[in-house]
Structures are given as C-alpha cells and as structure tokens.
Amino acid sequence: MNPYALFLGCTTPTQVIQYELSSRWVCSQLGIELVDTDDFVCCGINQINLSQEAGLLLAAMNLAHAERKGLDILTLCAACTGALAEAIEKLKDQETRDQVNGKLKTIGLEYTGSAQVKHISRVLYEDVGVDRIKSEVKRDLSRLQVAPHYGCHYLKPESAFEGFDDPDNPKTLHQLISATGAIPVQYETLSLCCGGKSFPISKEPAWSLIQKKLDNLMHKKIDALVVQCQTCYLMFADQQKVLNEQLGEQDHVPVLLFPQLLGLALGANPNNDLGLDMNGISLNLLLSKAGIKHTI
C-alpha cells in the first residue's frame, strides 16, 4: 500500500482528538502508512464564502505540498475531502491552473496535478478492502445495530469523486460497517445533512436538521450513529447534548466515529487506542452489549 500524507484539518486535532487517535490506530493496525507534515494549512472550504479564489489557493497550496513529497493525501474530515477534490477538478482547467500557479509561484510552489485526495474510509474501502478488514476482526460486534451517516462532502459534488460512491444511494460506509461485524441500519433520513456549514451563521436551521435525524433514530432503537467527519460528529454529539438540555430530554443517541467502531472490532483498547472516553455521550451501553468488559 502507498503511504499517505495525513491531512488533519483544523477541527479534528483540536476539538475531536479521538478521531485522530482512532484513525492513527486503525491505520497502523492495517498497514496504512501515514506521513505527518508541518506544511499543510486549512483546506480553504469556508474561505470560498468570501473569496472563491482564496479558497482555491489554499487547497492548491496543500495539494502542491503533497506533490512535492510525492504523496497522495489522506483526509479525516469530509469537508476537507470535498474542498481538495473540488480543487483538483477545477485545476484541470488550464486557464484556472495557470492563474493559480502564477500565485503559488510567490511562495515557491507549483501545482502539477499529480496528488490525489482520499478520505480515510475510502482508503479503507479501496486500499485495504472489506475482505481484508473482515479477516482482521477480533471482536464479535454482531449484536450492535448502528446507523451510518456519510457526510455530504464525502459523496458530493459527484463529479469530483470519479464515481466512487452513489450520492443518492451510498453503499461504502454500509459495507465498511458490515465488515466490522456490526449491522448497518437503514433509516429514512440517511442522506440528511448535519447542517455544520450553516451552523456558524445561523444555529436554528442546523438544529432543526439534526433534530429531524435524531428523532428518526430514536424510533429505530439503534446502538449508535456512526459518522466519518468531525463536523458531523460535533453536530450530532455535542449539539445533541445542547438540544437535549434545552428540551429537558434524558435520552441520547450515542455517536461513534467510524475508526472507533472499526478499532473496537480489531481488538483495540477503547480508551487508550480509540479515545471512547472523550466522546461526550456515554458508550457504556454499547460496550456492554458488544460484550466488551471496559468502563469508559
């Protein structure tokens, strides 16, 4: 397997550290070599709001740094994945590429188009494969029923992902969850967005979105919602707690990051290797249902 430059993004390494911890653990367990670098900066996705050019330049700068190291990029955040993949698509246009390279030159960089970007789940799906994952499973998670949440930028814009998955009927995360032994549950609001990108501007519409999904999931009696993006995580876990406090609700839908679920299947220590104790909504019920003797 080819090594990857690890693109941490801004939010994961400061606010959802358990995502980084569990991702590093599963990658090392499955032989995915991750290279750390000091050269990456913000992917630029939010800067597109003020200046599409500035957003594209930040993405291109990151891609150019990966190219210089001869590496493809592995992302954790769905939005970083989307921003970088969209930039690759835009930079196929020669006029756009020339304009961007004119500016990258001032910091001694050039974008040539050789670096690819893949989300960690895509690397697990394509480079490792579901069969190999199944063969590495050490714990039986077959009693767990979990709901997948893909994250919009993991799938869209479709043109930026070369037909990797079908945004209208996605399957890769379902298959990855099945590979861990857990049961992926079908539910009506599967494709509903977490609202994370509108949340800094206006909280209410985003809260309405997560409430809709959580209401749906409450009726499904699932053991956890499984996400693969730290922004989706913050919305469904941290903002769920905020909403429940406002409403005086006691019940919570536990939220797991996919590498945490995979790590449990691969035999990891829940806290030391996967940071389950850092998830704000308790996962003790899930662990006992899976027969894992461990208190978070």
Add this chain to the structure above:
Amino acid sequence: MNQNKKSKEPIQVSHLDIKFRSEVTSHKEASTLNACFSCGTCTAGCPISEVFPEYSPKKLAKMVKLGMKHTVLSSRFIWYCTTCHNCEQHCPQNVKFFNILNVLKNMAAKEGYAPSPWVEQTQQIMKTGLIFPQNEESAEKRKALSLPALESNGAQAKKLIALTGIDKIKAGSPK
C-alpha cells in the same frame, strides 16, 4: 426575501439592475445560471429550505435573473446554505447553484455584508494557517496521548491569500 408579510407591492422595474444577471454569469463559476428554467428541483431537495423556507435556491436564482441586486446581496439568507450540494446533484439542467451562490456571497462580501464568523476565520488563517489553531488545552491533551504537536505553514498561507484581497474584507451585517 422580505419577511414582512405586508410587503407585496409589484416589483418596480426602475429598482432593478438589469445588468446584475450578466454581472453574475460573467463569472465562469456562475455561467450555468443561464440554463436555469426555474423548475424548483433545487429547492425541493434543499435541507435548509425544508426547515427554513425563507431560504430558497430557486427564489434566489429568479431574483438574480430579475436583477434584484441589492435585495439579494444584502440578504442574510444567501449565507444560510449548508453546502450539501443537493441542489446541483438533482438539477435537470446541470446548473451549479452552489457555485452561483458562492459568486453572490463573494460579491456581497465586497459590498460590506460578510458575516463575522467567516471574516474571523480568515483572520485566524492569516495568523496561523488554521481556523482553530492549537491552544493550551488541546496541546496538553495531544501531549498526553503522544500525538505530535500541531504545526502549520501559516506564513505561506498568509502571503498567498493576501494576493486575493480577502484580508481587506470587513465584517458587516446582512439584513
């Protein structure tokens, strides 16, 4: 976009900017607006429109075509998009509304209507290269977990994006 229920006066042609549409579509990213036939598939699939009907991609596209420049650019609703890309995923005319909206937001920002969160994040990138740089708490946590200290190439990012003038954009208050 006006929430005032009483405001149902006819749209005054004299208040419209007929060049607005071509001003928007002259941007390469927004040229697909010319293919829009206002079917509303974008709004039908928009999660924000569903919970917050004041925000509507179809309505915004129509307002641009009519030339309602000031109303569109000063509106807070253009910033409500959650970037899910559903609008363009299902558009029968392959209109890239997400890109059109970004052109509108970029124009609005230049006119002084940029929401402060995006301006503050840009300032943070100019300082550190990241939106959320390492703080004392996260540095300690990372150290305790044996994770590498967080570094980024903030100086390069600053130099690069300053070339676009994004650092000159001031926060304003969309209506």
